[in-house]
Amino acid sequence: MPVTTGEEISASERTLASTFTGHRSHLVGVAYRLTGSVADAEDAVQEAWLRLTGLSREGRAGIRDLRGWLTTVVGRICLDRLRSAASRRERYVGQWLPEPLVTSGEDDPLDAVVRDDGVRMAALVVLDRLTPEQRVAFVLHDAFGVPFAEIADALGCAVATARQHASRGRKAAAEADPPPRVALEEQREVLERFLRAVASGDVNAVIGVLHPDAVLVGDGGGRAKTAFNVVSGADKVARLILGLMRRYGDVEGRPVLVNGDLGLLFTAQGELTPRVEAVVVRDGKVAGVYDMSNPDKLGHVPFPEGP
Incomplete structure (x- = not known):
């Protein structure tokens, strides 16, 4: 069995942290688009980091596409949050809107997130009308290209069912016809x-x-x-x-x-x-x-x- 020094472990952890930081803006965008909540998005990304660091070295080595793995993990975490939020929304007073992302446009760390056309308020309002399963399947597949096999694993359902969830979400979004972003x-x-x-x-x-x-x-x-x-x-x-x-x-x-x-x-x-x-x-x-x-x-x- 090879011996790993403390210096090697530290260097490996620093590299992992640096790599994760490079994906962080993307992950926040995924989580915010799925939940419509800044706090939930930040929490989901933090939880994804904890799950990554909780893996053994062998487990991490087995991840062939870290960005894709993290995207799917964030999707699974957000699904749980959407399901738990459903009952809160039923008791909510008045209309429910996503939390706004206010940016300065001047080197704001959230600029990369809001540049995504799917994060505009009109589009998020439509996503709020979908079931948690439809929202996760539709967004992960159509916006971020996650394969249906991985989406099905995140949803805990068959691949055919995951496809159906995405199809229904796609149809609902098309029928709602939110205004496109203009210059x-x-x-x-x-x-x-x-x-x-x-x-x-x-x-x-x-x-x-x-x-x-x-x-x-x-x-x-x-x-x-x-x-x-x-x-x-x-x-x-x-x-x-x-x-x-x-x-x-x-x-x-x-x-x-x-x-x-x-x-x-x-x-x-x-x-x-x-x-x-x-x-x-x-x-x-x-x-x-x-x-x-x-x-x-x-x-x-x-x-x-x-x-």
């Missing part, structure tokens, strides 16, 4: 027109920059004020927004990147509690506003001091 310059132009219309207080002006099928979805979790039900249609959305402006007064939202798209960040201002708004653009108009004000989902958001 940031177009988003900026639409957002500026929208803010000018809101500032004017003219309901017709606001309706003019909203898509006919515009929706406003709020997530306060019973802990912060926002729309309790989904508001649909340009007229209803416009009147709600202007009503809120009259109630809260002259509040200022800072343009930020929310899941890779332009949105607004509001600090506490008067009666208005801190929140993040993701804005979705379609056909040159605002098609969706996702208002996230539940403080439990904003703990990771870098709110600046002051309004």
